[in-house]
Amino acid sequence: MSGQAIGLKRRDLLKLIAAGVAVPSAMVASGCVSTGSKTAGHIVVIGGGFGGGSAARYLKRYNPDLAVTMIEPKTSYITCPGSNWVIGGEAKMATITHDYKAVRNNGVTVVHDTVKSVDTTAKTLQLAGGKTLNYDKVVVSPGIDFKxxxxxxxxxxxxxxxxxxxxxxxxxxxxxxxxxxxxxxxxxxxxxxxxxxxxxxxxxxxxxxxxxxxxxxxxxxxxxxxxxxxxxxxxxxxxxxxxxxxxxxxxxxxxxxxxxxxxxxxxxxxxxxxxxxxxxxxxxxxxPQKAGQLAQDMGLADKSGFCPINQKTFASKQINDVYVIGDAAIASPMPKSAHSSTSHGKIVAANIVLEMAGEPTIAAKNVNTxxxxxxxxxxxxxxxxxxxxxxxxxxxxxxxxxxxxxxxxxxxxxxxxxxxxxxxxxxxxxxx
Ligand SMILES: Cc1cc2nc3c(=O)[nH]c(=O)nc-3n(C[C@H](O)[C@H](O)[C@H](O)COP(=O)(O)OP(=O)(O)OC[C@H]3O[C@@H](n4cnc5c(N)ncnc54)[C@H](O)[C@@H]3O)c2cc1C
Incomplete structure (x- = not known):
């Protein structure tokens, strides 16, 4: 792949990210933002909520050659948004329950298991079910736990x-x-x-x-x-x-x-x-709340209970090749919300794709509603x-x-x- 071709692809990706829109699937299919390699790397996303779900899907959209694995214990995800409506009798549980079929259809390997521990030196994850996975980069989006x-x-x-x-x-x-x-x-x-x-x-x-x-x-x-x-x-x-x-x-x-x-x-x-x-x-x-327990166990959190990150790329400030997004991350002044988490997912995906292609990372805009x-x-x-x-x-x-x-x-x-x-x-x- 020539340097010019990479430059063009980078510009296209940046335009789309700046506009806050997804990369059209036709562009993805033509390999426009691909590194061109079938061994582009393996990214593991921990957590299938708003942050993890968005990161996994956008990683695959921005570079279909990446192997992306999502680990999430639940086979269907019940959203907190809308759950107050259920409590008040204004929505049904079925309306706020979502499965992972579409995530799989987008090329993400979804594994229903819990990450027990991560060896960030060997770059392996141990699952509660007994499996061990290797990764090149890992995105951690475990949500919150309680104090x-x-x-x-x-x-x-x-x-x-x-x-x-x-x-x-x-x-x-x-x-x-x-x-x-x-x-x-x-x-x-x-x-x-x-x-x-x-x-x-x-x-x-x-x-x-x-x-x-x-x-x-x-x-x-x-x-x-x-x-x-x-x-x-x-x-x-x-x-x-x-x-x-x-x-x-x-x-x-x-x-x-x-x-x-x-x-x-x-x-x-x-x-x-x-x-x-x-x-x-x-x-x-x-x-009171803190980042999800796994983030604590991995040593990603600071005294506040949440995880300091490079706010441009969402890379952990504590450990290399680990990224933290969603409620677990310190992304203030953004509020901890589903909308913010989904926005983080897109930005972390873009920056991981760029880093893995040897390109400079970008400072993208975040949105919340x-x-x-x-x-x-x-x-x-x-x-x-x-x-x-x-x-x-x-x-x-x-x-x-x-x-x-x-x-x-x-x-x-x-x-x-x-x-x-x-x-x-x-x-x-x-x-x-
Ligand atoms: C009542 C209520 C109403 C809300 N309403 C809104 C709203 O209207 N708009 C809005 O924008 N936001 C709203 N939110 C906030 C929103 O729900 C969160 O900000 C959002 O879910 C955060 O996404 P996340 O990916 O960080 O975490 P989550 O969505 O919680 O996802 C984390 C996932 O990680 C998984 N996980 C945890 N540990 C592990 C592990 N060790 N291995 C594998 N998987 C693991 C969990 O099973 C979970 O599915 C609301 C929240 C609440 C409580």
């Missing part, structure tokens, strides 16, 4: 009684069942986590969906949010939406106003805060584009968009429809 025991009584086993529902699946259904079973004038207590955590508007969308359910089935019930922080994402919009849709049903207590939890008794359903004790019929304790439903016909959103400035991700202030406080009911209705449209398109991009 238990940060307050008295918050041991891992309490999730069976006070569900966090912060990983979608059985926990989502358990929280929904508890909500359905609570008395008509009952109290639902949410302990919202401290920063940084997965999905900054997530707890407040959940509160909205729970309140929506209560207006239909538990008319006398109320919801108290005990927050581990003093402000939250889209706060003014949420507060306004809560008042308009639910009156005084939702009470939010900031950390310094006494919301800070100091203990939990899961059997008695009591949360103790700096203000006093709160007794509920349902307790939704969402613990977060929709939230306050009611089924009342949506709000925030969006931003992020650029690289001096090797760090920085939000382009002029790109920031947030729903207007004075929007009409019709605009809120439209945004609610966009939220459902966003869900369909982002899941289609990864699993469709």
């Amino acid at each position: 238990w025991n940060e307050i008295e009584g918050a041991t891992p086993d309490i999730a069976a009684k006070t569900p966090h529902a912060w990983k979608a699946g059985d926990q989502t259904l358990l929280l929904r069942k508890q909500l359905q079973a609570m008395p008509e004038d009952g109290t639902f207590i949410m302990v919202a986590p401290p920063n940084p955590f997965r999905c900054p508007p997530g707890p407040y969308e959940r509160a909205s969906m729970v309140a929506h359910y209560m207006t239909q089935y538990k008319p006398g019930a109320r919801l108290i949010i005990l927050d581990q922080k003093d402000e939250f994402s889209k706060q003014a919009l949420f507060m306004q939406g809560w008042k308009e849709n639910y009156g005084e049903r939702i009470q939010w207590i900031a950390k310094t106003d006494g919301g800070e939890a100091v203990g939990i008794d899961a059997d008695k359903k009591v949360v103790r805060t700096t203000l006093g004790s709160f007794e509920g019929d349902v307790i939704n304790y969402i613990p 977060c929709y939230s439903l306050i009611a089924p016909d009342y949506g709000i959103s925030v969006a931003a584009v992020f650029d690289m400035v001096d090797g760090e991700i920085e939000r382009i202030e002029a790109s920031r968009g947030i729903s207007r406080m004075d929007a009409t009911r019709q605009e809120r209705r439209l945004e609610a429809n966009y939220a459902r449209g966003w869900y369909r398109s982002i899941t289609d991009e990864v699993w469709g």
